[in-house]
Amino acid sequence: MLDRIAKAQQQINEACRTLGRPIVVMEVCGTHTVAIFRSGIRSTLPEGLKLLSGPGCPVCVTDQGYIDAVLELAERDDCIVATYGDMIRVPGKAGSLETCATTADVRVVLSSEDALQLARDNADKTVVFIAVGFETTAPASAVVVKEAAREGIENFCILSGHKLILPAMRALLGGMNDRVDAFLCPGHVSVIIGAGAFAEIVNDFGRPCVVAGFEPLQIIEALAEICRQLSNGKAELKSIYNAVVTEQGNVAAQRIITECFDAADGYWRGLGKIAKSTLVLKEEYRRFDAFARFALSDEPGEDLRGCRCGEVLCGLIEPMQCALFGTRCTPSKPIGPCMVSSEGTCAAWYKYGRRS
Amino acid sequence: MARSEPERVLLAHGGGGQLTSQLIRTLILPHLNNDPLSELGDSARLELESTSICLTTDSYVVKPLFFHGGDIGKLAVCGTINDLAVAGSRPLALTLSLIIEDGFEMGLLERILQSIGQTARQNNVSVVTGDTKTVERGSADALFINTAGIGIRLPGVNPGLDRIALGDRILLNGTIGDHGMTIMSQREGIGFESQLASDCAALADLTCMLFQRTGGVKFMRDATRGGLAAVLNEIVEGAKVGIEIRDADIPVKPSVQAAADMLGFDVLNIANEGKFVAIVSPQTADACLELCRNHPLGRDAALIGEVVASQGVPLVELRTKIGGRRIVQMPYGRELPRIC
Amino acid sequence: MPRQWLKDATNTGMSTMCLAIPARIVELVDDRAMVDAMGNRFKAKTTLLPDVKLGDVVLVHAGFAIARVDEEEARKTWELFAEIEDFEKTQNRVSG
Numbered sequence: 001m002l003d004r005i006a007k008a009q010q011q012i013n014e015a016c017r018t019l020g021r022p023i024v025v026m027e028v029c030g031t032h033t034v035a036i037f038r039s040g041i042r043s044t045l046p047e048g049l050k051l052l053s054g055p056g057c058p059v060c061v062t063d064q065g066y067i068d069a070v071l072e073l074a075e076r077d078d079c080i081v082a083t084y085g086d087m088i089r090v091p092g093k094a095g096s097l098e099t100c101a102t103t104a105d106v107r108v109v110l111s112s113e114d115a116l117q118l119a120r121d122n123a124d125k126t127v128v129f130i131a132v133g134f135e136t137t138a139p140a141s142a143v144v145v146k147e148a149a150r151e152g153i154e155n156f157c158i159l160s161g162h163k164l165i166l167p168a169m170r171a172l173l174g175g176m177n178d179r180v181d182a183f184l185c186p187g188h189v190s191v192i193i194g195a196g197a198f199a200e201i202v203n204d205f206g207r208p209c210v211v212a213g214f215e216p217l218q219i220i221e222a223l224a225e226i227c228r229q230l231s232n233g234k235a236e237l238k239s240i241y242n243a244v245v246t247e248q249g250n251v252a253a254q255r256i257i258t259e260c261f262d263a264a265d266g267y268w269r270g271l272g273k274i275a276k277s278t279l280v281l282k283e284e285y286r287r288f289d290a291f292a293r294f295a296l297s298d299e300p301g302e303d304l305r306g307c308r309c310g311e312v313l314c315g316l317i318e319p320m321q322c323a324l325f326g327t328r329c330t331p332s333k334p335i336g337p338c339m340v341s342s343e344g345t346c347a348a349w350y351k352y353g354r355r356s
Numbered sequence: 357m358a359r360s361e362p363e364r365v366l367l368a369h370g371g372g373g374q375l376t377s378q379l380i381r382t383l384i385l386p387h388l389n390n391d392p393l394s395e396l397g398d399s400a401r402l403e404l405e406s407t408s409i410c411l412t413t414d415s416y417v418v419k420p421l422f423f424h425g426g427d428i429g430k431l432a433v434c435g436t437i438n439d440l441a442v443a444g445s446r447p448l449a450l451t452l453s454l455i456i457e458d459g460f461e462m463g464l465l466e467r468i469l470q471s472i473g474q475t476a477r478q479n480n481v482s483v484v485t486g487d488t489k490t491v492e493r494g495s496a497d498a499l500f501i502n503t504a505g506i507g508i509r510l511p512g513v514n515p516g517l518d519r520i521a522l523g524d525r526i527l528l529n530g531t532i533g534d535h536g537m538t539i540m541s542q543r544e545g546i547g548f549e550s551q552l553a554s555d556c557a558a559l560a561d562l563t564c565m566l567f568q569r570t571g572g573v574k575f576m577r578d579a580t581r582g583g584l585a586a587v588l589n590e591i592v593e594g595a596k597v598g599i600e601i602r603d604a605d606i607p608v609k610p611s612v613q614a615a616a617d618m619l620g621f622d623v624l625n626i627a628n629e630g631k632f633v634a635i636v637s638p639q640t641a642d643a644c645l646e647l648c649r650n651h652p653l654g655r656d657a658a659l660i661g662e663v664v665a666s667q668g669v670p671l672v673e674l675r676t677k678i679g680g681r682r683i684v685q686m687p688y689g690r691e692l693p694r695i696c
Numbered sequence: 697m698p699r700q701w702l703k704d705a706t707n708t709g710m711s712t713m714c715l716a717i718p719a720r721i722v723e724l725v726d727d728r729a730m731v732d733a734m735g736n737r738f739k740a741k742t743t744l745l746p747d748v749k750l751g752d753v754v755l756v757h758a759g760f761a762i763a764r765v766d767e768e769e770a771r772k773t774w775e776l777f778a779e780i781e782d783f784e785k786t787q788n789r790v791s792g
Contacts, residue, residue, distance in 0.1 A: 001775050031715070084758070110758065110759060111741075111758050111759025111760070112758065112759070113741060113759050114759070133758075136716070136757055136762065137757070137758055139744050139760065139762070140757075140758050140759065140760050143741070143743050143744070143760070188716050188755075188757060188762070191716075191755065191762050191763045192762065213773070213774070215773075215774060215775055215776065217773065217775060218773065240773065241773075242766065242769045242773070243765055243766050243769040243770035243773055243774055243777070244755050244763040244764075244765055244766070244770075245763075250744060250745070250762060250763060252743075252744050252745065252746055253744045253762065256743075256744070
């Protein structure tokens with residue numbers, strides 16, 4: 001593999017030289033953010049190629065209002081909050097799930113099925129599953145909602161914070177940050193929605209889109225492809241993650257999403273309100289919707305003072321440009337989700353990059 | 357005479373009276389038998405060949421109590437032996453303090469004591485004195501152990517951070533992440549059945565050989581909580597140097613890597629219980645490596661990096677498999693609880 | 697009883713969100729599978745892959761198999777896949 005990596009690196013260098021201007025490539029997947037850092041790829045790229053992180057960390061783009069709703073639920077005596085680990089430390093107005101865990105019943109689960117099982121095992125409480133994630137994770141929520149409906153498990157509901165990546169990419173290019181020249185497309189979201197889903201970005205905005213996996217070879221070859229396209233003045237859709245990604249994606253998974261959810265307007269940290277960008281449970285499954293059951297507001301909350309996560313998420317600033325980075329905002333005392341989430345850009349910079 | 361033992365540990369077993377005495381004689385002594393201990397005095401009297409000694413203590417609260425590759429008892433002996441070993445001493449004697457929750461199964465306690473005794477014997481150390489306390493249900497989670505240990509310092513051996521110099525090489529005696537991932541995989545809820553096993557082992561035999569036969573070991577530390585990353589960061593902080601290591605040279609079992617990937621852990625941050633990091637002189641590095649590889653506890657040993665000049669802030673930098681670079685930070689946040 | 701350890705463990709920066717790993721299906725009953733990732737066995741649901749079979753390698757995310765892995769393709773592009781095959785053939789103990 002090393003010789004292929006060397007070859008791709010050579011291609012990147014050549015293409016950047018030919019192009020003669022700085023290029024900005026954005027990845028929109030938290031796992032890519034971490035993979036890029038852990039493999040040290042940045043340090044091998046030429047000066048002119050800038051690799052930005054975008055709104056690809058589902059926990060990071062979850063707005064403050066949702067987080068406050070989660071904490072409100074945790075306060076209730078009649079609820080068990082079941083969540084993926086990443087949400088535990090995200091700070092809200094009054095602490096986080098972690099800090100309120102001394103009084104509240106908060107369980108970390110590895111799968112939505114575990115959350116449903118909690119409901120079966122705790123008939124006297126209502127289990128609320130904190131359903132955060134992009135299209136990769138949404139099917140897992142849909143499956144358990146259907147299961148709950150089938151088995152009549154009424155003490156179960158989900159707080160859907162699921163988001164769709166394409167509307168966010170469009171919103172970025174349409175206004176928030178149009179300086180992005182190309183996209184490194186998320187490998188596992190593509191498994192579900194299909195590589196073909198990104199064609200609209202290529203067609204409507206003329207940006208190269210390359211779907212890649214998470215090993216260094218994949219990422220570097222994807223960057224080489226992007227650079228090659230840009231230096232030839234092309235904009236195409238390509239997938240190099242063909243071991244698991246197909247053109248049409250996982251149709252069964254897509255079907256189960258549309259069976260249970262509608263796309264609705266929703267608030268994204270940093271990007272504001274984006275049309276048809278979040279998943280809301282359909283009418284027939286409304287009884288499993290925690291927002292409805294507990295009359296929770298889905299209005300955006302107020303971001304914490306001084307926090308510039310929103311700008312980081314749009315790729316407008318790098319973490320080090322935030323005054324709080326590494327000083328008042330650190331992984332052990334985070335202020336914003338970008339520092340808390342293990343896939344957050346700020347956390348990655350702090351953990352793997354030099355601080356000064 | 358029939359032994360009329362209750363099946364479970366009772367609070368009274370820690371009371372210092374008849375039941376305590378019975379517990380010591382029927383359960384503890386048989387497994388740990390040695391002269392100083394059998395005197396059952398308030399203190400053990402030892403005649404040491406030297407007054408240059410190392411003294412250490414550690415408490416063990418690992419959960420689960422039994423895991424593939426070991427148990428809390430074995431851990432309690434090995435962990436303390438290793439602290440003495442990496443400091444350049446030959447471990448000699450241990451104390452053993454037990455804090456047992458009321459209701460703890462006697463049969464399990466016996467297994468643990470058996471394990472302690474066996475591990476001690478295999479490594480030529482004696483548990484010379486101890487203490488047993490019991491606490492109410494809920495005051496301790498089943499069983500806590502503390503061991504303190506004494507070792508005789510190896511003559512002429514003075515490992516220290518101040519001895520570390522630019523160009524020194526970094527030696528690791530085997531695969532990392534085994535213990536931590538084994539514990540994680542066996543805790544309730546993960547649903548693994550796996551081949552993972554803790555690397556729990558006493559390293560004194562190997563470390564003494566390294567210190568004495570090569571003369572090139574400048575510093576050594578065992579990589580327990582916080583893993584390799586923690587040790588290397590402690591070294592750069594303490595010695596005010598930089599360290600560069602190579603990802604490709606760090607030995608990791610595929611099953612450990614897969615388990616770590618699955619759960620989102622970085623193997624560099626995971627606890628080990630049979631691994632040390634040694635800073636050795638460049639002239640003796642190859643000899644040290646060879647010595648390790650010829651020993652059962654060092655078969656997968658590797659030279660993983662060098663000590664370099666620190667540029668301002670002392671840092672640990674990793675050269676990745678693709679030739680890139682990234683920093684290895686001190687693991688932040690709370691470490692995995694109850695790992696040792 | 698709450699999974700305290702997992703709650704605490706997330707403080708070390710554990711991510712469970714987009715992690716997806718390849719694993720081979722070694723048991724399959726309806727949509728309930730047992731999968732094997734380099735010797736680690738755990739449960740996964742195959743609800744999202746109705747056509748999957750025993751012996752297939754799948755990508756598992758958050759307890760669900762989300763894609764069948766095309767082994768031919770994976771062999772060409774995934775270093776990890778080469779390691780998986782190596783492991784399965786030789787039960788190789790050490791990498792790196």
